[in-house]
Amino acid sequence: MSAATDVILDRLTRLHPKVIDLSLDRLSALLADLGDPQDRIPPVVHVAGTNGKGSTQAYIRAGLESAGLRVHAYTSPHLAYFNERIRLAGTLISDALLADMLAEVERVNDGRPITFFEVTTAAAFLAFSRVPADYTLLEVGLGGRLDATNVVRRPRLCVITPVSIDHTQYLGETLAEIAGEKAGILKRGVPCVVARQDDAALAVIERQALRLGCRLSAAGQHWTAQREGDSLVFQDERGLLDLPLPALPGPHQIDNAATATACLRELGFGRAEAAAALTGVDWPARMQRLTRGPLVEAAGACELWLDGGHNPAGGQAVAATLAAMPPKPTHLVCGMLNTKDVAGYMRPLAAVAASLTAVAIPGEANTLPAEATAEAAAQAAIPAQIAPDTAAAIARLAADHPGSRLLICGSLYLAGRVLRENG
Structure with a gap:
């Protein structure tokens, strides 16, 4: 990452006294001044949840790219370099373009209080709006309802990976409260794929989906998946898929890979893309x-x-x-x-x-x-x-x-x- 980008990122960390201050008001105002770039990005797959968000998104991206599609992706936090958070049409954002996007957002924000995640999310939306692609994958940063990524008005698909207890100081003390925050990404009439959940979390998600008229595709109800020998066997109303095991190790990756497969099915893709998703995935620091x-x-x-x-x-x-x-x-x-x-x-x-x-x-x-x-x-x-x-x-x-x-x-x-x- 360039020294110029480092300097801008350092300045942006000082625009708000708190690292986390969940709200959509500050970002919405900034995006309006930028011309609402979030309304001009390719169709969005919005991913919330406590665990497995990044892995699930990585599987989906691998599947879409195997079909020759160009995919934007937004993830957080980064591991080694900030550029990892913003992937444009399959390639990590360049230092030069990142510096340009950050500088433009900083200029338009004009010193107003805004958190680092909010202002850098604005830069990502700006980049996504200017580079052609077929899909945009957005990973929620924290929670869902008040997360900066939730300014997207009508995604193509919502996804909720397993919900568990974490970030209780921001999201609530109980599983039901936390699930309510995650379910805050649901939008009226937009389908939602739901990974395997505890009953308390699933009940909250189902109530929100019913209220908004969202068609759910939920693990254990609308699709099932399990390891059988050296295969992942996935079944939904369209039939049975005999797939290779996911490249990422660990029994929990069966669930993540299956959730991604359900998403690809929801987007209209078949076995070839699902198999490519499982074998072609790359997601560092997950075992x-x-x-x-x-x-x-x-x-x-x-x-x-x-x-x-x-x-x-x-x-x-x-x-x-x-x-x-x-x-x-x-x-x-x-x-x-x-x-x-x-x-x-x-x-x-x-x-x-x-x-x-x-x-x-x-x-x-x-x-x-x-x-x-x-x-x-x-x-x-x-x-x-x-x-x-x-x-x-x-x-x-x-x-x-x-x-x-x-x-x-x-x-x-x-x-x-x-x-x-x-x-």
């Missing part, structure tokens, strides 16, 4: 095997993996993925934010982790101190120690446990730092 770079060299004979899951459902997904792998002692290197349910994340990992080495996340004001992360692990019955940084943790574990499996986990921010530093 990603690292195969090169200085950290891999430091790991020696150990396997080195990276995952950005950070809430209790993420911990469950990591635990299930590790349990399904060939047996091998697994040692965690973990850094977390102090805004997360650390105990809830640790609890399912106790059954699969031989140890945990805690680190702080460099450069993150909200990092949980390594000592606190280690204490949470110990309370979950995971033997724990601390290290000054990820590289030191990897080197120590490789020396003490050669040939084992090492997993860096606990935060997308930590994962992004690892990807940058590991090249």
Whole structure:
């Protein structure tokens, strides 16, 4: 990313005293001054949910692109570089165009209070409106009802991935309250694909869909999917699809891939696009095997993996993925934010982790101190120690446990730092 872009992004972080202040008013005013670019972007697939949003969107993008279509995509947060958030017709936005879009938005905003996510979302809409494409995939940043992406008036399709407890300080304390925020992306008459949900969340989504006349395509009701041997078997009212297993590892990816398949079916695509979605997907830091770079060299004979899951459902997904792998002692290197349910994340990992080495996340004001992360692990019955940084943790574990499996986990921010530093 260019130095000019870095300077603009840094200025934009100071336009509002809060990192998160959920509202649509500020962004709506800015977009109106920009000529409402969000009304001129290609047909939108809008994705909300607690877990699996990014993976599901990545599967959908792979399927659409396999059909020769041009796809815009908006995701957050980024891992290594901000450009990752904005994909234009299949290619990450260039430094030059990103700088131009940010500068134009900054000029039109004219110093008015607005959050970083809102103003950068405006830049994304501006870019999407000026580059031809066939579809736009929008991932909700936080919640749904008051998320900046929810200014789109009439998407082509809405998607709700699994809803679980997270961001309670913004979205509510109960699953039903949080599901209500996620269901806030539904628009009158627009179809919605719903992933497997707890009953409390599904009931809220169904009520909102009924109120708005949205046709639901819900897991377990309108379609089913399960792994059978080396296949993912998907069935809906149109018939049965025998598909390859998804390229992203972990039992939870069966659900994500199936949700994406249901979306592709809703958009009118068939087996070829669904199969290409599952095999052609690329989504870093979701149980990603690292195969090169200085950290891999430091790991020696150990396997080195990276995952950005950070809430209790993420911990469950990591635990299930590790349990399904060939047996091998697994040692965690973990850094977390102090805004997360650390105990809830640790609890399912106790059954699969031989140890945990805690680190702080460099450069993150909200990092949980390594000592606190280690204490949470110990309370979950995971033997724990601390290290000054990820590289030191990897080197120590490789020396003490050669040939084992090492997993860096606990935060997308930590994962992004690892990807940058590991090249």
